[in-house]
Amino acid sequence: MxxxxxxxxxxxxxxxxxxxxxxxxxxxxxxxxxxxxxxxxxxxxxxxxxxxxxxxxxxxxxxxxxxxxxxxxxxxxxxxxxxxxxxxxxRRPVAPAPLPPPAAAPSGSLEYAGIALLTAGAVVLPVISPLAGLLLVSGSPRWSPAQKAAAWVLAALPALLGFVLVLAAATLGGGGGEALVLTYLAMVCGSIIAGLSLLPGLTARRRY
Incomplete structure (x- = not known):
């Protein structure tokens, strides 16, 4: 058998x-x-x-x-x-093809636009331009979360302190013009410093 x-x-x-x-x-x-x-x-x-x-x-x-x-x-x-x-x-069951790994986004115009808005754009539009630049930076994979958080702090903290100064001057009833100028300078300087802090990370990743 x-x-x-x-x-x-x-x-x-x-x-x-x-x-x-x-x-x-x-x-x-x-x-x-x-x-x-x-x-x-x-x-x-x-x-x-x-x-x-x-x-x-x-x-x-x-x-x-x-x-x-x-x-x-x-x-x-x-x-x-x-x-x-x-x-x-x-025919044997075909296993689903694995998804290709996401391609690393090249360093391009969005990153440079974000830094430009944080630096030169802050002089023209102190609030709107830095905010737009920070949003572009936050959506880019070219910087680490720590670098992005540091940029937000550098740009937002001087602006917050400036607004506090303006409110204090308005409450005390004097020095409103000087407070506005100091607030403007603080916001512009903080935004520019935030933009400059991102430049080394961008150039280092491009070399890599």
Missing amino acids: TSVPHHYDTTPLAHTDGLVLDYLAALWGASEDLAPELRDELMTTVADYIALRRTSVADPVDDPRLILQRLGPPESLVAATRRGRMPAHL
């Missing part, structure tokens, strides 16, 4: 899965007239297909009866193989 060879162990088939083992035994018996190499290829392909369908990451099939139903009768597989071609439905 011919039995199914035990060297088909390419993937984990449960020893207690009688349906699968019976199917493989029937396939082995029906393929007796095939050439040994072709018979081995058919058995290996079918065993691999069953195991891959059961362990597929994308679409696993737990019920072996569904897999065997898709395979069809063993005689049909043998007949197709005898005609010189492996059945089309034995």
